[in-house]
Amino acid sequence: MKQTKLDLTKEYKTYYTAKTTPEIVEIEEGQFLTIEGKGSPDGDEFQAKVSALYSLAYGVKNICKREGKDFVVPKLEGLWWVESDKPALEVPREEWRWKLLIHMPEFVTYEMVEKARKEVIKKKNMNLQKKLGSRK
Secondary structure, eight states, rough: OOOOOHHHHHHHOOOOOOSSSOOOOOOOOOOOEEEEEOOOTHHHHHHHHHHHHHHHHHHHHHHHTTTTTEEEEOOEEEEESSSSSSSGGSSOOOOOOOEEEEEEEEOOOHHHHHHHHHHHHHHOOOOOOHHTTTOO
C-alpha cells in the first residue's frame, strides 16, 4: 500500500500563495525549524546556515518516513531586518539580519528534531573526516 505524503504547501494554500494585490490573511500557528544569522544572502554564513537547516529538515523527514508519516519538505522562508534608522536597502547587505524557517508538520516532535540533529552532525563529521583523511 502506497503511503501518502503530507504536503504543507497544499494543506496551507493561503500561507504559501500570494495574489498580485496585497491582502491581509489569517494564518494558523505552526512549528518551524529556524536558524538566525547576520550578513549578505550571498555570504558564506548564509549559505552554510541554509545548508544546515535543509540537512536538519531532511533528517527529520527521514525519521518521520521511517515511522510511516512522510511529508514534503516545504520551501525555505526568511524574515529580514536591519538594526538601523536607515531604510533597509540603504544598509550594507553585510549588516542585514535574518531568520530562516522551514515549516514542519504537527506530528514532528522535539525528540525527532534532536535525533535528526545528532544524525546530521555525525554524518557531517564523518564526511569531514573522509575529506581530511584523503589529503594524506
